[in-house]
Amino acid sequence: MDYSLESTIWKEAQATFPGEAFTAVVKLAVSGYRRRPGYSGIERIYASDLGQTGLQALRYALRHVDHLPRGELPECVSVRAALRAHIYYFLESQVVRAGVASEMVIEDHLARALNL
Template identity: 40%
Template structure:
């Protein structure tokens, strides 16, 4: 799968809003996510695609939501 479009969307979203607003948007996505029963492929976010600011935003939103922490990047 080609992740370039997804990467561009992440980068443009990060650049278009203050960092805290971006974290809040990620947190809202975490809160609204519902996993349906059954097999689904793994979704992975790579630091090279979302940038260090994207990783930092995910970490902050995870901590806020009480999710387990990401490994070091």
């Protein structure tokens, strides 16, 4: 999975959905995730990737749907790779639908929609 645009997507989502609306969108992304059978590795997501507000919103959402492991480090959150990808795609689609996505984000969204 290429997360080169992840930080951009989180920043655009925070700008598009200010305050509590952003937290609600992240919570909606996490609650909409359905785990598929099989193994998915654990990845760390750092505040430097999401911003401090993004990390707080992600922690809040994970706590409310029982995805957050105990003993988290203060500077990051550990999630399964499949959940991380799901959140990435969900936020990307919300930013594109809102009509405020950058050209790079739109291109990434269209490439995935066309399976390129």
